Amino acid sequence: MPESTTRSQMTMADRIKELREKKKAIRGMGGQKRIDKQHSQGKLTARERVDALLDQDSFQEQNAFAQHRCTHFGMEGKEISADGVITGCGAVDGRQIHLASQDFTSVGGAAGEIHSEKVVNMMKASLKTGSPFVFINDSGGARIQEGIDALSGYGRTFYHNTLLSGVVPQVSLICGPCAGGAAYAPALTDFIIQTRQAQMFITGPSVIKQVTGEDVTAEQLGGPEAQMNYSGVVHFIADDDNHATAICKKLLSFLPSNNMEDPPIGPREETMGIDESLNAVIPDNPRQGYNMHDVIGKVVDNADFLEVHASFAQNIIVGFGRINGRTVGIIANQPMVKAGCLDIDASDKSSRFIRFCNAFNIPLVTLVDVPGFMPGVQQEYGGIIRHGAKMLFAYSAATVPKISIMLRKSYGGAYLAMCGKQLGADRVAAWPTAEIAVMGAEGAASVVFRKEIAAAEDQNAKRQELIDAYRDKFSTPYIAGARQFVDDIIEPAETKRYLAMALDSLATKRDVRPEKKHGLIPL
Structure with missing residues (x-):
């Protein structure tokens, strides 16, 4: 368009050309040089991540033309493509989600007032439409030039994370730096997937060096292994961005879109067979361990189990599977690690998972082989009583179908903490190897x-x-059976069929609780 042409003189063709040019510039993000640098670090761009996650041609971008209004420190008149974050809605396996994807090629994905407002708008849309919210994080932190406005944006994000909690699933992908206050938004979501190219921490290595004198690298401090193995902040580790989006898709496939829906049902089996190999899982020697994954793989459909927190508190296993098409949340002791004892971390890990499943109408299947709570001075000083009480609270408060299978040891308070009949289990079955007692x-x-x-x-x-x-x-299941604390004693081979029938019979379960604002879970 000639410079002398005024807007009133522009034709429709001129205006369409202008629009296309503006959209092309927005889609160009921070420019080819910065895009190339992103690729050289083994990372996708914000838009490539959106494309990898969503069904083809399903993305409807929103607020692409949004711009900051900061005039301080060289920001006046500075255009930032989409203000550093791509937002909109699309489909994953045909089901709608809303999402935000931070663009590191545009001012390092730094979050300012409008940037955060775009994210919050998507969260509000998730709440209105009852669709999951996915936040792809890759940001250098707050946009310092905007001062308190940037900080306010973080606050609004945290507030809406809390509003969405328990209403729609929230998933965070950490695909780059996520430091300082920015780390709390993922921490408020239901699941965090971190790539091996990303770091996540509150204070970086240089600050820690100044304050405490400790030398630590960014990877040691906030890499995925650190945040999975030690802190338990991260739920899944991904090799790269494509792997992260694949994990996110699989996770969403198990979940309902919101708390008013039931999880999607997969293919159903016309006849439920008997798996004789389960009869040989438990060793004859009660002191000998075995891998609980062998049991889980045989009771879920197609041995398809999505483990959550796989490298954290490995003495307990949690994750999602399907039994005859129905999504279930599985909580299982792992005899191969600490003999399957419950300790502080295992209690926290399982309690949070139980509460997520309950919020989103996912039945709970508990596989029990637990010799007790972990003894030790450090466990007591660390608060094993209050942490263990979280499991008692979480199971007792859960109103979804609860089915427990006692495989071997089920002793003392841990018998109750692993959803014994007294905590409201709807079905309890035991293998003939079960030892249900106050102690060994x-x-x-x-x-x-x-x-x-x-x-x-x-x-x-x-x-x-x-x-x-x-x-x-x-140390047998028969006294518990006589007291009706065990509903049935079954051959291990019958376990999947027992679970499938129980899930079908409990599909219409209703559990009315006293009216109250909320219970007070132990800290």
């Missing part, structure tokens, strides 16, 4: 028969005799 036979015999053992000529032989007697009497 060795410990119980030492307490109950202390005098008899002390008086015996051969104390070791007497102790073993009494241990065997206690185990024969109490």
Whole structure:
């Protein structure tokens, strides 16, 4: 368009040409040089991530023309493509989501007032339409030039994260830097997927060095292994951006779009077979471990299990699967790690997962082989009582169908914490190897028969005799069956069929609770 042409003189063709040029500039993000740098670091651009996540041609971008209004420190008149964040809605496997994807090629994806407002608008749209919200993080942090306005934007984001909590699923992908206040938005979502190219922390290595004198690299401090293995902040580790979007798609496939819906149902099996291999899973030696993943793989459809927090608190396993097409949340002790004991981290990990499943109408299947809560001074000082109480609270408060299978050990308070009948389990079945007791036979015999053992000529032989007697009497599922704490004792081979039938019969479960604002979960 000639410079002398005024807007009133522009034809429709001129205006369309202008629009196309502006859209081309917006889609060009921070320019080819910065895009190339992003690719050289093994990362996709913000728009490429959106394309990788969404069904083809389903993305409808919103607020692409939004611009900041800052006039300080060289910002006046400076145009930032889409203000550094791509926002809109689209489909994942035909189901709508809303999303925001930060653009590191545009001023490092720094979050300012309008940037955050765009993110919040998508969260509001998720709430209105009952669709999941996905936030792809790749940002250098707050836009410092905007001062308190940038900080206010973070605050509005956190507030709306909380409004969405328990209403629609929220998933965060950490695909680049995510530091300072920015890290709290993902922490308020339901699931965090971090790539190996990303770091996430509140204070960076240089600040830590200044304040505490500790030397640490960004990877050691905020890399995916650190935030999974040590802190438990991250739920999934992805090799790269494409892997992260694939995990996100699979995760969403198990979940309902909102708290008013049931999870999607997959293919159903006309006949439910018997898996004889399960009869050989439990070792004859009660001290010998086995891999609980072998059990999970045989009871879920097609051995398809999406484990959550796989490298954190590995003495307990949580994740999603389907049983005869129905999505379930699985909580299972892992005898291969710490004998499957419940400790502080395992209690926190499972409690949060239980509460997520309950919020989104996902039935809970609990596979039990637990010798108790982890003993030790550090566990007690760390608050194992209040952390363990979270499991009791979470299971008791859950109103979704709750089915427990007791495979082997189920002792003491841990028997209850793994959703015993007394915590509202709708179905409890036991394998014939189940040992349901206040404590293990060795410990119980030492307490109950202390005098008899002390008086015996051969104390070791007497102790073993009494241990065997206690185990024969109490370390079985039959007394629990007699008290109706176990609904059925089944062959391991029948487990999947038992679960499938129980899930079908509980599909219409209703559980009315006292009216209240909310319960107070232990800290």
